[in-house]
Structure formats: C-alpha cells, structure tokens
Amino acid sequence: MTEQTALPDAPDAGAPPGGKPDAAVVRDALGVGVAVGLSGFAFGVTSAGSGLTLAQTCALSLLVFTGASQFALVGALAAGGNPLTAAAGAFFLGVRNAFYGLRLSQLLALPRAARPLAAQWVIDETTAVALAQPTRRAVRIGFTVTGLTLYVLWNLTTLLGALGAEAIGDTDAWGLDAAGPAVFLALLAPMLRTTTERAVAALAVLLGLGLLPVLPAGVPVLVAALAAPLVLWARGRRASDVGAGRGEGER
Template sequence: MPDRTLLRTPSGSGRAVSDAGVVRDALGVGVAVGVSGFAFGITAAGSGISLAQAAVLSLLVFTGASQFALVGALAAGGNPLTAAAGAFFLGTRNAFYGLQLAQVLRLPRRMRPVAAHGVIDETSLVALAQPDRRSARIGFAVTGVTIYALWNLTTVLGVLGASALGDPEAWGIDAAGPAVFLALLAPMLRSRTERAVAATAVLLVLAGQPLLPAGVPVLVAVLAVPVTLALRERAPRTVGTADREEAAPPSGGEREEES
C-alpha cells in the first residue's frame, strides 16, 4: 500500500500527505494524553474510589473530562446526582463528534460499534484535522488505540501509587490532558463566533467555580452558546459580515468582476 496520498487543495494545487507523519503526530497526542490516566487514578483514589471502580470507569466510560468531572465533584463533596449529571453532559459532546466523524471516516458497519467507543476529544480533533479520509482513519485509529491502552494502564498505576506520588498538581500530570486538547482545539476556532463561545464558556466556569456546588459550573458553561448567539444577533450587521468573511476559506482564484 503506498505511503503517500495526493490530495487537491481548494486552490487546485496538490500536496503529499505522509502516512508515517500522521502516525507520528497521532502517537504524540496519544502518549501525551494517555499518561494523564495517572492523574485520574490518583484523583480517583483520593476521592475514595476503589481500584476496581476506577478501572471500570476507564474501560467503559473512557472520556477523560467526564471521568475527572465525576470524581472531582465527589471529592469536593458534591451530590452524586449532580456529579453524574455534569459527567453525562460533558460526555454528550462525543455524540456530536460522532455525527461529523461518520461522514469523514465512512467506516464499514461492522466496525462502527468499536469505533464509537473511541470517539473522544483527541481522536476527533486528530481525525478532523486530516486533509483526506485515509489520513483521518489512520489518525483516528492510532490516537484511539494509544490513548485507550495508556489511559487504562496508567489509571491502575495511578491508583496503586497514589500514596507514593502524592498531589498530581505537584507533578503537573493533571495539566497534560487539558493542555493537549486546548492545543488541538485552538486552531479550529477560526471565526469570531467560535472564539466568543469558547471565551464565554471559560468565563462562566471561572465565575461559577467559587459560587456554585461542585459539578454545576460545567453545566452552566453550556449557556455560552445561546448567550453568544443572542449577543451576535443584536450586534451591527457589519459584525456578522466580518465573521462570515473570516470563517470563509481563502479563494485560489481572482474575484469575479461585478457586471
């Protein structure tokens, strides 16, 4: 099977995409995020969750943000139902990833149940960042397998070594997963509206953190979308025009003259 795939850019020029390059990048993301299972294992142990419970969460839930939200809310004394609700709503974003990935990957029907379990932030962003279907499939598979294997292994090691490692913040392990995700997400926020939604969500979480029960600020952050869209509708027409122009891809040809 050839190692390079030629694709056409919007301007009509071609460039080669290396399978080895996709694998290298996917492994980099997978390893960086997979080792964050240490932080989850340590956090789970500190929240009173047993090794078996933490292992089952990583094996079956396998969405880091939801797992951290659940054990973090429980550790802060939050209501179990509120903690579960926060984790659930965080996890629903993967359903929207799946809708887009279904069109990009076009996997055979027999492979879809297995692939669905691997639809998380990092696998989705790596796949969607690729310029063609072949590269997207490679990136999705390599990222998913790497993260799943390392996440489950390091979850167990984190629980077992919780007492020896101490506070995960002292090691910086807790920041590895979010840092990689933000690095992948930031270039995809191309329009003003997308950046405004992201910034509003951050502000809502920061404002709600000292005022609301554990797990609730994440739910409040969902309001960033309707709030931003409502403000955008009230803004002058020129703002919306600029937003559309910024989001539009560059054209490879000259603009047609008006008749």
C-alpha cells in the first residue's frame, strides 16, 4: 500500500472533523444492502425457470456472488445459448470486480489473512459505498456492513425465489426476470457523470440490444464489452485530430 493513497483513520466512533459518524455509514450501507439483496428473489426465480436445479441456483449465489454476471448466465441459458458462451459472457462481466479490488485494497488496507475473505464481497455495491467514505474507518465499516447484509440477503432470497418458482409458474409473465437488471441499472445510472462514461453505456446498450436478433444468446453481451475500448479509441483519435489541426493553424 502506498502512503499517497492511504485514507486518514477516524480517531473515534463519533463524527471527526471531515469525517462521518459510524451510524450514518451503517445506515447508508444497510440501505444499499437491503435494497439490492432483496432482488436475489428475482434471480432465484429466473434461475429455476431457466432449468437450473435448486442446488445449482444456490451455488451460483454462494460462490459467484455478482448479480449482473449471474443474471447474464441464466438469461443466456434460458434463451437456449451455449453453456460455454453463457459462462464467457458472465466471466467478462465479472472481470470488473478485479479492477475494483485493486482500488479497494489500497483503501481498506486489510491484513493479508483477511484479504481472500474480503475478495468475495468486492462487487459494485460494496465498492460504491466504500468509495463514498472519507476515512479508512468509514471505508471498512461501509464495505463490511454492505457486504455482509447483501451476501446474507442475496443468498436467502435466492433460495426463497428458487423454492417459489414452481408456485409462481411462468416467470416471464410476472416480469421477475427483469427485476434484477432493473435494480442494477438504477444503481448505475447516477454513476455515469462524464460524457465518456455515458457514451460507453449508450454504445454498450446499442450493441447488446441491436445484436440480440442476429447473434446466439450470450454473444451480444461479449460484443457489448467492446464499447469501452471503441469509445476510448474514438476519443483519442478526435483529440489527435484536434491537436493536428491546431498545429496546422499555427503554421
């Protein structure tokens, strides 16, 4: 860990100067954990409806524990996609968590023995809550409370959803297959603050939806992952052209 990226430690459980009360951090973390954790019910129903067994559905939530990847996997399987293609799409969606981990490792500065356990909770929601905190103490509290709440609720509601899938019947008719993705979109939208981020999101949506009718299930997700490098390439090309134009003008 480098000293330049270290956060100040809060001296007590109150509200230190420039800090945040522990109770406020816990409240925010619980709000995110509960709101997203309940959508595990939709995943359980969707997974069971796609043909996965109760054990397989619960194993995905216990071991994979990254909602967007889980929905991508079962969605592709439900649409008749190849299992390898479905798994590849889920994998590429989950790769982002590795980059989150690089940043969180600096902020959390956890003991080496605790890092493998903490890695299981490195997802969108825990990262968002942790990055919003001003001190290392608050980062650790936010990450832990969000991760614990979300992990317990997500797995519990996954189980309940899978068990109730037969009683519900046609999951598509209830629209529960769209509930999980809708939650993630609602959480993601406020984070798209720059023009580049919005352009990447818009292009990814266009690629994913536009290619659905022509490519096998699961493949559009893989192609949509190209949105980021394409936008960054176009931005770099534009900056290069602008610089060249200015150089010509100065001559």
